[in-house]
Amino acid sequence: MADPNEGTRAAGKTATGHLDRRVAVKTLLDMQGDVLIVAGLAGAKGDVVAAVGDDPRVFGFGGAMGAAASMGLGLALAQPEKRVIVVTGDGELLMNVGTLATIAVANPANLGIICVDNEHYGETGFQRSHTGLGTDLATMAQGGGIGAVRTVRETDELADAGEMLRNSNGAAFVLLKVAVNEPPKMRTVWDASWHKNRFREALLGHP
């Protein structure tokens, strides 16, 4: 069979997942309605911007790898009436996997995490991550104490996972097992201060 990634940096790479990351993330986010989104760096941010556009209610990372989930927790505690969704990748989450335990203990009812797991570090050249070599982040989320956890491998499992993210009465975690590929880059403003001010303006009415 021809390599679907031929001509890209992901050429020759394979993962156990086969979902299209852009389609899967958009399907889940479209089910959530009015939410605040924290998008982890690199591929995850691209998936979010592709799904919802360059929206003021998205704070996207360009660095500080490992901080997306903890930032989502602080935001969820500050805005208990709003739903907060963190979208992050397997590489970023592995960097600070203890945050899953911190989130489980705080257990905010309005926080959901989507981990887009392509089993590779796409940004640095598609090196394998631990999740392609036996590490299961959904088991780690469960072991951390998060009560609502789903692993999604098939398109027809997305509806149930999206429903759980929307209605869970405690922290929720969805592991999306996606194919490895290199979707088109989504360009956004790099200035994090500009994004912060725009986000606060939209949410709070002042920067």
Next chain:
Amino acid sequence: MSTEWPEEAYTLLREAGIDQFAYVPDAGHQHLIDRSIADPEVHSIALTTEEEGVGLLAGAHLGGSRGVLLMQSSGVGNCINLLSLVRAGRFPFLTLISMRGDFGEGNPWQMPMGQSTQPVLEACDVICLRIDDPAEVSRTISAALTTAFQNEMPVAVLLGQKLLGAKKF
């Protein structure tokens, strides 16, 4: 250790609107941690590592809340890369740091990070305000609150071992 100045500190933090207290368990911050756990008006968040506190506080600001990170000097080393978020996003950031590897330290393992704490923070553009005298606690924390939340800058208050006392070995 006195509970008088820590109680003053807690009152000042609460009066400034801080309602997210992020911490890693620590003897030097015991009073503040216990007060935050007992206070139904605040979120008291136990972290697995200090760097989670950097993300947490930035998220709090994004949502219109204020937080403080309570950590030991050794935890500063764990935060360095995530302070990029604070600097790149120009987020307000307030941390109270109980010093180890400082005046009278008896554990040589604590010395390297303790002696590096202030230079490392300053290299990351974090303003350091040090306290060694209990009489200086209130006005220093008030100053730190102004710099952090009015000027929206990163500030660390270093609670020295002259103030806290050195752990006995």
